[in-house]
Amino acid sequence: MSNLRIPTMAELAAENREPEILFWVGCAGSFDSRAQKVTVAFCKILNAVGMDFAILGNEESCTGDPARRAGNEFAFQMQALQNIEVLNMYNIKKIVTTCPHCFNTLKNEYPELGGNYDVVHHTQLLQQLIDEGRIKMKEGGEFKGKRITYHDSCYMGRVNGVYEAPRKVLESLDGDLVEMKRCKSNGLCCGAGGAQMWKEDEPGDKRVNIERIEEALETGAKVVAANCPFCLTMMGDGLKAKEQQEEVMVYDLAELIVNNMEQEQ
Amino acid sequence: MLQQIAFILISGLAFYFAWRGFSRVRRNILLGQDEEISGDTGQRWRNVLLVAFGQNKMFKRWIPAVLHFIIYAAFVITQVELIEIFIDGASGEHRFFADKLGGFYTFVIGFIEVLSLLTFFATIIFLARRNLLKLPRFKKPEMKGWPSLDGNLILIFEIILLTGIFTMNGTDVVLQQMDPEHFKDTGTLAVSSWLGPALFGGMSEGTLIVLERVGWWLHFSMVLVFLNYLPYSKHLHILLAFPNTYYARLKPRGAMDNMPAITKEIKSMMDPDAAMEEVDMDEELPEFGANDVFTLSWKNIMDAYSCTECGRCTAVCPANITGKKLSPRKVMMDIRDRAEEVGINIESGHEQYAADKSQPVSKDNYDDGKSLFDYTTPEELHACTTCNACVEACPVLINPLEPILKMRRYEILTLSQGPQDWLPMFNSLESSGSAWAIPDDRDKWAKEARDA
Numbered sequence: 001m002s003n004l005r006i007p008t009m010a011e012l013a014a015e016n017r018e019p020e021i022l023f024w025v026g027c028a029g030s031f032d033s034r035a036q037k038v039t040v041a042f043c044k045i046l047n048a049v050g051m052d053f054a055i056l057g058n059e060e061s062c063t064g065d066p067a068r069r070a071g072n073e074f075a076f077q078m079q080a081l082q083n084i085e086v087l088n089m090y091n092i093k094k095i096v097t098t099c100p101h102c103f104n105t106l107k108n109e110y111p112e113l114g115g116n117y118d119v120v121h122h123t124q125l126l127q128q129l130i131d132e133g134r135i136k137m138k139e140g141g142e143f144k145g146k147r148i149t150y151h152d153s154c155y156m157g158r159v160n161g162v163y164e165a166p167r168k169v170l171e172s173l174d175g176d177l178v179e180m181k182r183c184k185s186n187g188l189c190c191g192a193g194g195a196q197m198w199k200e201d202e203p204g205d206k207r208v209n210i211e212r213i214e215e216a217l218e219t220g221a222k223v224v225a226a227n228c229p230f231c232l233t234m235m236g237d238g239l240k241a242k243e244q245q246e247e248v249m250v251y252d253l254a255e256l257i258v259n260n261m262e263q264e265q
Numbered sequence: 266m267l268q269q270i271a272f273i274l275i276s277g278l279a280f281y282f283a284w285r286g287f288s289r290v291r292r293n294i295l296l297g298q299d300e301e302i303s304g305d306t307g308q309r310w311r312n313v314l315l316v317a318f319g320q321n322k323m324f325k326r327w328i329p330a331v332l333h334f335i336i337y338a339a340f341v342i343t344q345v346e347l348i349e350i351f352i353d354g355a356s357g358e359h360r361f362f363a364d365k366l367g368g369f370y371t372f373v374i375g376f377i378e379v380l381s382l383l384t385f386f387a388t389i390i391f392l393a394r395r396n397l398l399k400l401p402r403f404k405k406p407e408m409k410g411w412p413s414l415d416g417n418l419i420l421i422f423e424i425i426l427l428t429g430i431f432t433m434n435g436t437d438v439v440l441q442q443m444d445p446e447h448f449k450d451t452g453t454l455a456v457s458s459w460l461g462p463a464l465f466g467g468m469s470e471g472t473l474i475v476l477e478r479v480g481w482w483l484h485f486s487m488v489l490v491f492l493n494y495l496p497y498s499k500h501l502h503i504l505l506a507f508p509n510t511y512y513a514r515l516k517p518r519g520a521m522d523n524m525p526a527i528t529k530e531i532k533s534m535m536d537p538d539a540a541m542e543e544v545d546m547d548e549e550l551p552e553f554g555a556n557d558v559f560t561l562s563w564k565n566i567m568d569a570y571s572c573t574e575c576g577r578c579t580a581v582c583p584a585n586i587t588g589k590k591l592s593p594r595k596v597m598m599d600i601r602d603r604a605e606e607v608g609i610n611i612e613s614g615h616e617q618y619a620a621d622k623s624q625p626v627s628k629d630n631y632d633d634g635k636s637l638f639d640y641t642t643p644e645e646l647h648a649c650t651t652c653n654a655c656v657e658a659c660p661v662l663i664n665p666l667e668p669i670l671k672m673r674r675y676e677i678l679t680l681s682q683g684p685q686d687w688l689p690m691f692n693s694l695e696s697s698g699s700a701w702a703i704p705d706d707r708d709k710w711a712k713e714a715r716d717a
Contacts, residue, residue, distance in 0.1 A: 002714065002715060002716075002717050004714050004715050004717075006708075006711040006714065008708065010669040015402065025708075025710075027699050027700040027701060028700075029709060029710075030699070030707045030708070031699065031701055031703045031705065031707075031710075032701075039710055040710065040714045043330065043711075046519060055708060055711065057706075057707060057708040057711070058706055058707050060707055061698030061699070062694055062699055062700045064702055065273055065692060066696070067690070067691060067694055068521055068692075069521075069651050069668065069670065069673075070673060070677060070683065070684075070687050071271040071554065071672075071673030071674040071675075071676055071677035071678065071683065071689075072677045072678070072687075072691055073524045073527050073553065073674060073678060074527055074530075074531070074678065075691050075695060077527050077528055078694070078695070079694060079698065081528070081531055081532065082535070082536060082698070085535075088472040100363075104519035105519075107517075107519070108517040108519040109519070109521065109523075110546060112520070112523045113523070113528060131616055154650070154651075154652040154653060154654075155519065157657075158652065158653045158654065158657050159518045159519040159653050159674075160517070160518075162603075183659050186325075186581065186654075186657075187655075188581075188583055188586070189523060189650045189652035189654065191583060191650060192650070193442050193650040193651050193652050194649050194650040194651030194652070195649050195690070196688060198645070198686055198687055198689070198690040198700070199684045199686030199687060200588070200592065201587075201593070201647040201648075201690050202584070202589045202644055202647055203589070203590075203644075204584070204587045204589035204590075204648075205587055205588025206587045206588065208583045208584070208586075208587050208650065210582070210587075211586060212583075213482050222685065223286070250412050250608035251434075
């Protein structure tokens with residue numbers, strides 16, 4: 001038994017409490033075995049810094065982003081309106097999420113449907129916690145001097161203009177941060193957005209994730225850092241296709257931080 | 266006198282036809298639906314200033330940006346010279362402002378000459394770039410035929426126009442020495458004062474007078490040709506870049522347009538107390554999304570007319586890079602081509618294009634049996650990852666993603682079609698509120714983490 005605290009909103013409501021922030025886990029974070037590791041890593045960080053948070057648990061539902069981008073507005077709004085009802089019922093003010101797609105939809109698309117929240121992505125929160133000194137990194141962590149490249153997710157980068165927060169978080173690892181040829185506003189998509197995650201690529205010369213992982217490998221980095229569960233899957237699949245999964249690792253920023261921060265005893 | 270009459274007649278006709286051409290463009294843009302333009306006017310003017318005037322998005326690629334800026338600056342500033350051309354042409358004067366403005370005249374004409382010379386070289390480089398370098402983005406399938414010719418024609422027109430300017434000024438400089446009474450002193454012009462004598466030095470006065478007129482008319486007539494060519498060419502961007510950046514959407518890139526009709530329907534489903542509205546079975550099924558220019562917004566069509574087919578969007582599109590059929594530039598070109606087709610058909614007034622044959626064909630009474638899907642195929646639309654790279658890349662703030670998503674909506678909501686692969690996701694959302702059909706509790710991971 002670990003002493004990890006992961007309360008649900010319902011549990012807190014029963015004690016008449018409201019958390020400081022809601023952790024929106026998302027479908028990938030909840031069900032995808034790779035993304036679940038990120039979810040847990042992030043919860044460990046929140047526990048370590050003593051953040052007062054909660055999750056919705058079974059009351060959370062997909063934000064509807066993939067349906068909306070596929071063109072199924074009906075399915076999107078079914079999700080959105082139900083979620084907004086739940087979020088407003090719990091009087092949610094602030095949300096953090098580990099998924100850029102959830103982030104974008106909650107932040108930019110829910111307001112028009114009656115859901116107004118202060119939404120941050122976990123990389124932004126991590127940066128803030130590092131800046132405030134609430135997260136302290138160990139001296140000589142495992143990534144010290146290691147070559148790391150950061151893959152911008154489209155929905156944090158180009159769509160929401162967040163380029164610096166993830167990079168600042170990575171700097172705290174004291175690694176050797178190298179950029180890919182296409183980065184920041186020129187960053188290349190992993191191939192999963194716009195509901196592509198749920199379908200095969202259209203006919204073409206190669207998969208988008210192969211193109212992107214080739215670019216990442218060109219940098220000679222041993223770690224590819226991502227901030228999106230879908231990028232994580234796509235880049236991981238790309239590495240397997242290139243048979244590089246033993247040499248190069250793909251991690252979410254939360255995973256990189258959790259093992260290299262000082263834990264209070 | 267003959268020249269003045271010819272000048273007035275030709276100008277009049279040219280302006281009339283140009284006005285007709287631009288009116289057609291306006292009419293075709295207005296085939297689209299109304300779109301509310303809201304948001305900060307200051308931000309809109311900033312976009313016009315920085316993106317259209319300042320071309321700041323061009324500078325992601327330095328070399329073409331500098332060359333393009335030279336041509337553009339020359340284009341804008343040369344228009345000052347046209348004031349004199351019109352006065353001279355209509356009145357029969359020669360260089361009306363030369364003696365009146367003195368040194369300032371020498372400066373203005375000299376400045377235009379320097380820009381024109383730079384433009385001459387820039388144009389040659391652009392021609393070489395298009396035809397010798399074979400840049401991949403200029404060689405995509407959608408560029409075959411007219412689009413390629415269009416790109417070259419503009420550059421060739423530019424060279425003819427510049428040849429006209431330098432012939433006109435160069436011969437003038439030589440003639441000023443021979444016949445100072447008729448050819449006013451312009452002062453030392455930056456380029457023609459040396460280029461003129463070098464090119465035309467040994468010629469007879471008679472030849473020079475003819476050449477001067479040829480240069481003048483060449484310059485002027487190319488301006489009119491350009492004016493009339495614009496409405497049919499990708500080159501229209503020199504004008505539409507300004508309104509297009511002004512009207513560019515200001516709301517967050519990540520926010521897709523809401524569909525209030527659907528919100529209303531779902532809210533009435535969610536609220537058990539709401540009385541069910543009577544459903545009129547005779548009523549036509551509502552159409553969602555866009556399948557044609559009529560269901561796009563006018564801004565989407567203005568985007569299409571503002572496109573100069575540079576292909577920066579396509580060059581950064583992850584789908585296109587990996588060999589898929591999707592090309593954001595083609596999506597925009599398709600919209601323009603379709604708007605042109607519909608516009609011509611409506612103008613023809615042929616009954617065959619009327620949806621209701623008893624009424625005359627119009628924007629609201631139109632059916633030619635075709636739609637935008639005859640231009641842009643579902644395969645292209647399905648390849649989009651909504652990564653916004655095309656939106657980021659466009660130097661004139663065109664948004665190719667919007668029409669792609671509107672057409673996806675049409676396919677899914679109105680036609681009930683679309684990729685089969687998406688059906689399990691839609692079904693899972695409906696039945697379990699999760700993007701994947703997984704029978705576990707949504708917070709099973711949390712229990713496992715606590716138990717670990």
